[in-house]
Amino acid sequence: MKKIRDASMIIGMLENGQFNPALSEEIGDTLKKLADMSDENPHATFKGTTTVKLAFSVKDGMVTIGVEMDSKTPKRPRKNSVFWVVEDGALSTEHPRQHDMFAGPRDASERASVSQ
Template identity: 50%
Template sequence: MKIREASILLGALEGGELNRSLSAELSKVLAELHDMSTEDVKKTFKGEVDIKIMLAAENGAVTISSEIKSKTPKRPRARSFYWITENGELSTEHPNQTDMFKGPRDTATRTAEPAV
């Protein structure tokens, strides 16, 4: 059999495993891009799937090896906002604004109160 088409070669390399791996990697990247683009519809997300085919010829014969790489954008992480007190502690309330009845809240570790 003579192979004249790249699509035939891709399907035949590694006994078909290269094609299966490439298809799986492409699906993984597309699914990640889909999830990201539906979470933030005002932003464009880009990914890549690269296939590298290495050829080594010797005495009229060729050995073919391959490599698959993919890349998707990093998912943004949520941000949290706190105030920094004079003592270097974190507070959920502005340190210069006091509670009308109690004064500034203590930023020491608190334990959860049991539900009644």
């Protein structure tokens, strides 16, 4: 009678040997996602998990092992967009209390007559 006591052997035999390659692929996918996030923002730390759950059921000396696998990675950071709310509740890309410095030269005589 062959006895199996090694966890790596058990995992290697689950699902007729198909679980171990699936787990390896899941770990690789998780690491790739984290590496991609790190490439986009090298100063931040990105963390993820791959969880394996083994469910054992024993009846009359026979054990059935069910497996579940789940991976989590952080949501990809999104860039913020900045707008200004103007008086009627609309959005503007220009600050409403600043003059547009790219609008071109202004007529100095018009400005002088307003301030007098």
